[in-house]
Amino acid sequence: ETGVTQSPTHLIKTRGQQVTLRCSSQSGHNTVSWYQQALGQGPQFIFQYYREEENGRGNFPPRFSGLQFPNYSSELNVNALELDDSALYLCASSFWNSYGYTFGSGTRLTVV
Amino acid sequence: AQKVTQAQTEISVVEKEDVTLDCVYETRDTTYYLFWYKQPPSGELVFLIRRNSFDEQNEISGRYSWNFQKSTSSFNFTITASQVVDSAVYFCALSKYNNNDMRFGAGTRLTVKP
Numbered sequence: 001e002t003g004v005t006q007s008p009t010h011l012i013k014t015r016g017q018q019v020t021l022r023c024s025s026q027s028g029h030n031t032v033s034w035y036q037q038a039l040g041q042g043p044q045f046i047f048q049y050y051r052e053e054e055n056g057r058g059n060f061p062p063r064f065s066g067l068q069f070p071n072y073s074s075e076l077n078v079n080a081l082e083l084d085d086s087a088l089y090l091c092a093s094s095f096w097n098s099y100g101y102t103f104g105s106g107t108r109l110t111v112v
Numbered sequence: 113a114q115k116v117t118q119a120q121t122e123i124s125v126v127e128k129e130d131v132t133l134d135c136v137y138e139t140r141d142t143t144y145y146l147f148w149y150k151q152p153p154s155g156e157l158v159f160l161i162r163r164n165s166f167d168e169q170n171e172i173s174g175r176y177s178w179n180f181q182k183s184t185s186s187f188n189f190t191i192t193a194s195q196v197v198d199s200a201v202y203f204c205a206l207s208k209y210n211n212n213d214m215r216f217g218a219g220t221r222l223t224v225k226p
Contacts, residue, residue: 035216045214102159104156106155
């Protein structure tokens with residue numbers, strides 16, 4: 001059973017650019033959630049996708065958007081990058097309301 | 113609004129000591145889930161436990177135990193006979209019953225010294 005895989009592991013972007021982060025969910029999981037974790041803080045919920053539709057969103061602006069594909073993998077897109085977007089982005093998958101999330105190792109995004 | 117408070121920012125203990133990590137939560141929901149996760153330096157969050165709001169039984173898993181008290185809105189985590197490998201940041205989290213929008217505390221960094 002494979003876990004959650006995120007790519008890339010590290011990324012450096014310039015302010016104003018756009019970025020796409022990718023996540024492959026664990027086998028058997030149909031729900032993907034994205035979290036942003038700034039240095040020294042707890043993860044913050046960005047949004048969740050279930051059956052290819054957004055199923056809840058945290059307090060993040062519209063320039064944060066996502067997709068879920070038929071194979072349940074997911075993308076997080078961030079437009080017009082700001083310096084404060086520098087963080088570890090974590091993807092988590094689950095089978096809807098099942099026991100718990102499985103997290104990936106994250107993508108560390110640095111905006112310069 | 114949902115909120116999780118982990119008042120202990122950092123804890124340092126010597127190996128074999130017992131240590132308790134505190135977690136206090138706020139929610140208006142009557143049904144919800146509580147979680148504990150471990151985050152080692154590699155970055156991934158490792159799931160430790162999930163508790164639903166109807167189950168106030170304490171749980172023990174090896175050296176780990178959890179004390180859920182609805183009356184004080186607390187869900188504390190105790191590591192018995194700590195080991196160096198327990199060094200990590202530990203997060204307490206709260207989610208709605210539909211498993212959506214998990215809210216994390218700020219985390220407690222535990223350092224276990226040999």
